[in-house]
Amino acid sequence: MLEGKVKIINPLGLHARAAAQLVRLAGSFQSKIKLVRSDNFVMADAKSILSVLTLAAAKGIELALSVEGADEKQAFQSIQEIFADGFGEL
Amino acid sequence: MKKIGGVIVTHGQVAGELLAAAETIIGVQGHITAVSIGWHDDVEMAKDEILRAIKKVSQGAGVLLLTDMFGGTPTNISAMFIKDNEVEIVTGVNLPMVIKLASQNKELTLNEMAKQVEEQGKQAIYRTSELLEPQKLKKDA
Numbered sequence: 769m770l771e772g773k774v775k776i777i778n779p780l781g782l783h784a785r786a787a788a789q790l791v792r793l794a795g796s797f798q799s800k801i802k803l804v805r806s807d808n809f810v811m812a813d814a815k816s817i818l819s820v821l822t823l824a825a826a827k828g829i830e831l832a833l834s835v836e837g838a839d840e841k842q843a844f845q846s847i848q849e850i851f852a853d854g855f856g857e858l
Numbered sequence: 859m860k861k862i863g864g865v866i867v868t869h870g871q872v873a874g875e876l877l878a879a880a881e882t883i884i885g886v887q888g889h890i891t892a893v894s895i896g897w898h899d900d901v902e903m904a905k906d907e908i909l910r911a912i913k914k915v916s917q918g919a920g921v922l923l924l925t926d927m928f929g930g931t932p933t934n935i936s937a938m939f940i941k942d943n944e945v946e947i948v949t950g951v952n953l954p955m956v957i958k959l960a961s962q963n964k965e966l967t968l969n970e971m972a973k974q975v976e977e978q979g980k981q982a983i984y985r986t987s988e989l990l991e992p993q994k995l996k997k998d999a
Contacts, residue, residue: 816961824986
């Protein structure tokens with residue numbers, strides 16, 4: 769299992785379309801991908817948009833990312849990149 | 859995998875707009891369609907339109923009708939189509955319910971899907987100020 773932190777840097781936060789992008793990406797991997805808010809420990813399955821939206825994660829929020837499975841290395845890297853890229857909104 | 863079809867049935871243009879919003883977020887959904895019942899539409903015409911929509915989205919796994927309000931005309935007309943394992947209704951449609959029905963990744967019976975959509979719809983309602991309160995307190999502290 770790979771674990772790390774990701775931070776939301778795009779101004780609109782993890783809104784519906786950004787969440788949809790994340791879910792599409794997460795869904796392309798076999799690994800289990802989990803996100804947990806560092807401040808209130810709300811947890812989400814990165815493959816479910818409705819779950820990701822319950823994070824209500826605004827700009828500046830830090831999330832703990834954990835990825836476990838056969839393709840965890842690629843998945844971990846790709847998910848980190850999409851956060852670092854601000855979901856293409858920067 | 860056969861998907862459970864969906865028809866959103868509402869007063870006015872709400873149905874089409876709800877579907878459009880869902881599709882903006884998660885992409886075009888071939889197994890879901892929308893029927894808007896005009897305020898002055900004839901009941902027989904509305905009934906025909908719903909029947910056409912059910913046939914359009916049916917893949918053989920059942921069709922779930924999502925209506926706006928229990929007791930309203932769209933629900934009452936839709937109720938004429940209820941049939942075990944074929945057509946089921948959940949009222950009080952909201953965007954998370956449409957998204958839930960759209961994202962089917964495992965085979966469920968129509969009944970199971972209807973229950974999940976109902977639960978999702980209820981769970982997705984938050985009094986947001988209450989939800990954000992702990993953070994506000996933290997900031998002040």
